[in-house]
Amino acid sequence: MKIRAYLRASTSEQNAERAKEYVRNFAESQGHVIEQFYVEQASGRIYERPELNRLIEDSFAGDVLLVEQVDRLTRMKTEDWEKLKDKLKFNGLRVVAIDLPTSYQILTPSVDQLTSEVMSAVLKGINNLMLDVLAAMASKDYIDRHRRQAEGIAQNKANFKGKQQVQETVDKCLEVDKYIEVNQLSQVKACELAGVSISTWRRFKYRSASSS
Numbered sequence: 001m002k003i004r005a006y007l008r009a010s011t012s013e014q015n016a017e018r019a020k021e022y023v024r025n026f027a028e029s030q031g032h033v034i035e036q037f038y039v040e041q042a043s044g045r046i047y048e049r050p051e052l053n054r055l056i057e058d059s060f061a062g063d064v065l066l067v068e069q070v071d072r073l074t075r076m077k078t079e080d081w082e083k084l085k086d087k088l089k090f091n092g093l094r095v096v097a098i099d100l101p102t103s104y105q106i107l108t109p110s111v112d113q114l115t116s117e118v119m120s121a122v123l124k125g126i127n128n129l130m131l132d133v134l135a136a137m138a139s140k141d142y143i144d145r146h147r148r149q150a151e152g153i154a155q156n157k158a159n160f161k162g163k164q165q166v167q168e169t170v171d172k173c174l175e176v177d178k179y180i181e182v183n184q185l186s187q188v189k190a191c192e193l194a195g196v197s198i199s200t201w202r203r204f205k206y207r208s209a210s211s212s
Contacts, residue, residue: 001062001063001064002035002059002060002063002064003027003032003033003034003035003063003064003066003096003107004034004035004036004038004055004058004059004063004064004065004066005020005023005024005027005034005036005037005038005066005067006038006040006051006052006055006065006066006067006072006073007019007020007023007037007038007039007040007067007068007072008039008040008072009039009040009041016039018195019068019195020037022068022098022192023037023066023068023098026066026098027066030104030107030108031107031108032107034066035063036055036058038051038052038054038055039051040052046076046080047076047077047080047083047084052073056087056088056091056093059091059092059093060092061091061092061093062092062094063092063093063094064093064094064095064096064106064107065088065093065094065095065096066096066097066098067095067096067097067098068097068098068099068193069097069098069099069193070097070099070100072097073095073097094106098193099179099183099185099193100183169196169200169204170204172194172195172196172201173194173196173200173201173204173205175190175193175194175196176190176191176193176194176196176201179193179194187201
């Protein structure tokens with residue numbers, strides 16, 4: 001079993017390295033090493049992704065596709081997500097997402113074969129269900145976010161006084177909110193995943209609340 005990490009290209013080289021280090025540390029904490037990183041330049045909304053296709057072509061049945069966040073794979077149309085799932089299943093690839101703890105079982109099989117088979121079946125069902133739910137939510141989040149931008153509702157930058165924050169920071173703060181509400185992560189963990197400091201996120205929350 002080889003671990004292949006799939007990352008979305010960042011606008012900042014520093015953030016890209018942070019993501020690689022975070023994924024690498026996670027794999028090591030589970031007793032594994034990353035075989036190779038695949039960094040995608042294409043939009044997460046489209047089905048055809050060159051680096052993802054290359055990862056699949058390089059893989060063998062039983063290998064693991066590791067992502068930092070579920071929406072790195074699932075932020076696409078429902079029909080495209082169904083096609084991608086079929087493609088991954090056909091090639092025998094298993095998905096592990098750091099923000100989806102139910103997927104960790106793939107990396108730590110039980111010593112007891114009977115227990116392992118039973119738990120594997122149960123967790124596989126739960127994991128597949130969670131992936132579908134989060135895929136639907138990621139798609140909806142993408143659509144809603146762009147609708148708000150088009151309507152001029154999402155004006156978070158204008159709500160900041162003093163040092164204004166760029167849209168990238170605002171988007172990261174919104175991601176923190178999603179991780180806390182949807183994935184039930186702690187504030188510290190959510191900020192770490194989104195790549196923003198907890199002080200910046202708290203300032204965002206305070207000023208957004210003050211302006212509402």
